[in-house]
Amino acid sequence: MAASTTTGNFKVIGTRPIRHDGVDKVTGRAKYGADYTFPGMLHGKVLRSPHAHANIKSINIDKALKLPGVKAIVTGKDLPKAENKLEQAGEMTINPMYLSMNILAHDKVLYDGHAIAAVAATSPHIAEEALRLIEVEYEVLHPVMTVDVATKPGAPILLKDLRNKEEGDKETNVAQHYQFKRGDVAAGFKAADYVIEREFNTAMVHQGYIEPHNAVGIYNSDGQATIYCSTQGAFDVRSLSAQVLGMPVGHIKVVPAEIGGGFGGKTTIYLEPLSVLLSKKTGAPVKLVMSRSEVLRASGPTSGSKIKVKMGATKDGRLVAAEIWMAYEAGAFPGSPVGAGAMCIIAPYTIEHFQIDAYDVVVNRPKTAAYRAPGATNAAFASETIIDELAEKCGIDPIDFRLMNAVKEGDAQVVGPPFKRIGLIQTLEGVKNSPHYKSKLTGKFRGRGVASGFWFNAGMQSSATVNIHADGTASVVTGSPDIGGSRASMAMITAEVLGLDVTDVRPITADTDSIGHTDVTGGSRVTFATGMAVYEAAKDAERQLIERAAKVWEKKPDEVEFRDGKLHAKGNGVPPMSIKQLAPRFPRTGGPITGRASVNARGVGPGFATTCVDVEVDPDTGKVQVLRCTIAQDAGKAIHPSYVEGQMQGGTAQGLGWALNEEYFYDDKGTLRNSGFLDYRMPTCLDLPMIETVVVEEANPGHPLGVRGVGEVSIVPPPAAVANAIFRAVGVRMTETPMSPPKLLKAMLKHRSSTQHSAAAD
């Protein structure tokens, strides 16, 4: 493990306690969204479009309503009118009309799986039968499935109101064009000794969380509603649902259940407003759960993309220019992560001259949602492959090439102020000095590849409360759903500040009424921003403890200090007092002690990772086996090292799946043909080796404990690392994902015949 540069002798931080929700999770007691039941609860199911692109001519629900057991049916007509404009809903900028259209189609369906109607019945089976009795008349339109088709002149238009600045009042499928420029790209390329230019295509992939979306909605006749759901952000569910339903935000309470994976895909809404709408119509609680097929067809995957990268370097290995064109599939409504991708694609390197043009394009696929470092993985697949090729041309080791060009403190970002303290170089060295990289890789058709990645990480808003109990123990309450073990870290931070045992601090994730506004669990922000709020809330409690002890000792607060978990009167003579000893005195000295803090966290530290993979390619089938894998990532300060390692390993596994097998397979009618886990092929236990981790700790100066978000960047390097490894294994540069057996085999056969031809020609 690389040496830590974070100062501080910590008692709790950096240790590996058992997580507080652990027993519930290994005994099946933990309640996830689909585990909730209520008296009189009905079950809902959603009717979904079988067509990728069609006008809805009519919907007839009469027959379905007559089925015994069916209690209510809703369609797009039951939603209030929504405006076509951009609006702030929490931290997100959304278009209310598009959001509403995605919950229930208005006059058009825009993807296979688009929701049209929802039924509530006394059993999920009856609800499903009712779906079959709903009669929908469609006028089928030509599906627009790729960026190429969407941008062709004369292409069918998905959204008649969509405009972009450059095309004026012309109907278009291009929602946005972003551009980032610096210097003079043409001059830059003139100075280059080597220029490499390639076009890359990445397939659409899904976050693949094992738990499908769920929601239980309870609408009371007094106009107050409660939603129980598995979500990464209860406050986002509240504001988005309020928006769609036309209800005041304060009339909805969202209770976040335990969540079975999100990775960004559960930061938006699908079933939540439907559950409330059906509950309003029936007067009963209504539960909806998506099937796996619905999850893949109708919840947001991330964009497939087309990326053209041209980069130049001098022969001594200096990157001098980059020219990039990238277009991402937004899905049915605008909002792909192409802007973020554009800001990440060359972020790890100092390049004097660049121009990046990035396009957000609508297609007849589900509306994309965030997926772990959204936009960055597609981008890195392209850029890190070109960098590998340039390194090879220069005859420089791929890690050394990156070290020569790596950004460090003080260097400019693509957009924004110069970097503060960052750890990219340390992650490159972490891999370089790893047992993995130092080992020799021998054998036929085997190769080693390296890639690096960047993610901004987020700050945003979080609230925390620390309650000191009558026995001197504490609870720490936050609004951050725990998707990866973060609640343990919140307890650890509280325990560290207050000198308590970590088992004496209970971490709670509260609902939207019980804690101050807290933004989504995502953006690698919980340990950073919610951790910051927790730290400050614990410090607030500490201040109050000092004031109380001062009262008890009839001293002034500045004559009292809190040290080693005890209150000390400065000077001598007074024995120190523990919180446990002080707690019984609370009522008489002012009442209960509650520490609180709300932050809009500044001082975000960006995340860097470098990944190395060894692969073996089967020359006859194109199957790639990952032999060994190491990831080095800068965590700033690892509060709970096991869960930091977990984030690094999990993101790596998703990146490897993205690289090797995962893709959305649509037929020419725009129907998703692999909407199940058999054919949407994610890595199993047997597909992966142990994932070796090097936790770098370059303290983030913006955080009281040096924390840097770790949740996302680990997914960014693997596809490029695998492509670079494949090149060294079989001499083929792959420019599309997934690098699945048929695709790799085709590329290998083409390469073999062309090298045979040139050999024959000699």
Added chain:
Amino acid sequence: MKKTLVEATINGETVEFLCEPRQSLLETLRDVLELTGSKEGCLTGDCGACTVIVDGRAVDSCLMLGVEAQGKTISTVEGLATQGVLSVLQNKFLEHASLQCGICTPGFLISAKSLLDRNPKPTEPEVRYALAGNLCRCTGYDKIVKAVLDAAADIRGQDKSKSAA
């Protein structure tokens, strides 16, 4: 749809319940018997989140009907602890941080128990093969495999000291 009366042994207890012929064993466990520890991930037998042990075999309960439980002995995650005392496997999962969101954990614990009941000394490839029917999206499997190998060693050590005593 008329319900059928079924009698089975679940987690050591004889249980009688009613279920419709169209309800899977998973749905029966969760919605009829309120044993929500087994999870629904795909309903097509591809993810293993619903794994239970039926007459000594690990089975995806989404691929079995509730009525087929008649006369069978079934173990679910709720039966792994003994009077609240966690099993070795459960403890190892916690020590090794083998879970992040935890939704796949019940299925993995059952599959791992099934493996160790059959093969007390598995190699790493044997562990990976036995668990290949359980999908995890959070962990990359590293800490899960380590926990199972550690649990196997622990159980063998305990058995050794038991027989030595």
